[in-house]
Amino acid sequence: MSFVTSLNGAELTAVQEQIKLDEQKANLIEKNVDTEAYLNRLSESAYKDFVDRSAVNQEKKYEYGWSLFKHKIPMWIFFFMCCAITYYCIKKNLSLIPVLGLTCCLYMMCELGISNWIGFGIWLLIGLIVYFCYGYKHSKLNKEVI
Secondary structure, X not given: OHHHHXXXXXXXXXXXXXXXXXXXXXXXXXXXXXXXXXXXXXOHHHHHHHHHHOOOOHHHHOXXXXXXXXXXXXXXHHHHHHHHHHHHHHHHXXXXXXXXXXXXXXXXXXXXXXXXXXXXXXXXXXXXXXXHHHHHHHOHHHOOOO
């Protein structure tokens, strides 16, 4: 739901107020408005009508160009990785079960958002620092021969 994720705080509040007005008309008043869940429940024509009526800048209503393509980059990476894996599986005669497991993991990874990748990268960096610092201090190669 790229419409909701591209809004700033004031625009999101305006959309939530519009949802509250729409729900009051339908007698479905909720205390907290889950904007994304509400928009997902709408039919395609109702969603288009809602977005067209919203008091949001026109550029944020519908994505196009780079902002639309950048969300597809992980899927293209997944596609090319699948092609490469398929090539090597046929060439090297690899077992199917591990390759299917790898493919499933790659697919799930390509569906992650950027905030998850940033968190993953930070924790990976911390883990590598701890791993190499511990290994450097406790290495048998680092100890002096007595």
